[in-house]
Amino acid sequence: TPIPRTLQFSLMGARDMSIIRTPPSNRYPIVTELHRFDESVIKEAILYEMSRGGQIFFIHNRVETIREMQHLLHCLVPGVKSCVGHGQMQGDELERIMHDFIRGDYDVLIATTIIESGLDIPNANTIIINQAQNYGLSDLHQLRGRVGRSNRKAFCYLLAPPLDILSTDARRRLKAIEDFSGLGSGFNIAMQDLDIRGAGNILGGEQSGFITEIGYETYQRILNEALLELREEKIKEGETPPDLPSSFFAVDCVIDTDFEMLIPDTYVESIAERVRLYRELDNLDGEDAILRFEIALRDRFGDIPPSVKGLMEVVRVRARGQELGIERLVAKNGKMTIFFISDQRSPYYASPVFRAMLQFVQSQKIPCSMSERNGRLNLTFTGIDAMEKVSNIIRRMHDEIIGTAQ
Numbered sequence: 001t002p003i004p005r006t007l008q009f010s011l012m013g014a015r016d017m018s019i020i021r022t023p024p025s026n027r028y029p030i031v032t033e034l035h036r037f038d039e040s041v042i043k044e045a046i047l048y049e050m051s052r053g054g055q056i057f058f059i060h061n062r063v064e065t066i067r068e069m070q071h072l073l074h075c076l077v078p079g080v081k082s083c084v085g086h087g088q089m090q091g092d093e094l095e096r097i098m099h100d101f102i103r104g105d106y107d108v109l110i111a112t113t114i115i116e117s118g119l120d121i122p123n124a125n126t127i128i129i130n131q132a133q134n135y136g137l138s139d140l141h142q143l144r145g146r147v148g149r150s151n152r153k154a155f156c157y158l159l160a161p162p163l164d165i166l167s168t169d170a171r172r173r174l175k176a177i178e179d180f181s182g183l184g185s186g187f188n189i190a191m192q193d194l195d196i197r198g199a200g201n202i203l204g205g206e207q208s209g210f211i212t213e214i215g216y217e218t219y220q221r222i223l224n225e226a227l228l229e230l231r232e233e234k235i236k237e238g239e240t241p242p243d244l245p246s247s248f249f250a251v252d253c254v255i256d257t258d259f260e261m262l263i264p265d266t267y268v269e270s271i272a273e274r275v276r277l278y279r280e281l282d283n284l285d286g287e288d289a290i291l292r293f294e295i296a297l298r299d300r301f302g303d304i305p306p307s308v309k310g311l312m313e314v315v316r317v318r319a320r321g322q323e324l325g326i327e328r329l330v331a332k333n334g335k336m337t338i339f340f341i342s343d344q345r346s347p348y349y350a351s352p353v354f355r356a357m358l359q360f361v362q363s364q365k366i367p368c369s370m371s372e373r374n375g376r377l378n379l380t381f382t383g384i385d386a387m388e389k390v391s392n393i394i395r396r397m398h399d400e401i402i403g404t405a406q
Helices: 004-012 039-051 063-076 091-103 137-144 168-179 186-197 216-230 271-282 287-301 306-323 352-363 387-405
Strands: 031-035 055-059 082-085 108-111 124-129 155-159 254-257 326-332 335-340 369-373 376-382
Touching (some): 039 063, 039 124, 124 137, 137 168, 168 186, 271 287
Parallel strands (some): 254 326
8 A cells, every 4th residue: 555654764764665566366457547427437337347247336435425326326227236335334234235245236336435445355346436536546546456356357437527627636646546557556656646745744833743852853863873773784882984985974965055046937937847857956866967967957948047056066065065974064144064973973983084074174275163063063164155165165175085085
């Protein structure tokens, strides 16, 4: 079942993940079709399934009008045997109805989403989901999984209003569930669900739990330490640390600045395209990828404004800062302050990279001052009036320090 937060934990390494791509033998992909509410489509789907001796699920998630839907189906297909099941029924009544349906006494089960959890009826191989735009992607995935549980071809019909009147997220959900209908496509659906819903609001006001007590930065530090322990890569006390790149110690380099860095709407008008470019920029890896991105951007949209160039410099600074063991960089009010690993017991402080850093500071090739604030080591530079200056200083530090450490 696709759950965005769980998938995010797997992608970042906090949980293990395995993917089963081999379906059970003699199984077929579920044919998934998106339609408007059309009586002829409903009638044809029911009659076809009945003609081959199968049964049908009709999902109508409104208890108040579920009997009216049952009456409509009887008008469309006279003689069809149907039953109703929903969560407000008495337990023994619902159990009796389900046993009768499994036994084959009814052709159609008109139900709410109560059926999505663990129901396995091999003879039911057509499901019709009314008002499909109101369901989450994981709900649709679960409901569709109620059919196709035998060696017979199964069908899933999604009934929804015209796409042009639906919200963007609803259209994306319906498009995803229709496109990814093959066997073993659950991972693709989970990725789409993560992209649409996000992984949860860690920084929002509605965040509950211990994060509100310890703060987001402390939470990230604790999480990073736990990941290192789980990967069995944490250096034991008293051991000589190996000559590893300091990116092993600094999981990320956070940039905090008051410089204007964005893709202006006068440069790229489409909001969706700007979001895509931000995402692509954030995932760039290496100088060659940045240069290719810059060339493609200039080719499509013309000369690159300074605010966009600043964004590309941020990508360079983050990558080099991570290798230098910098957890956070603040460039504001004409100064740049870089903060090293917050955990004073980190093997970083006994590494060749940190020793080369101290030599660099002592040489004063770039005027700077080192100090300790609130138990955290930092380095301050003055005369910083542009992101390009930040990038040049970090590049010079990186070239000399990493070269010396190696």
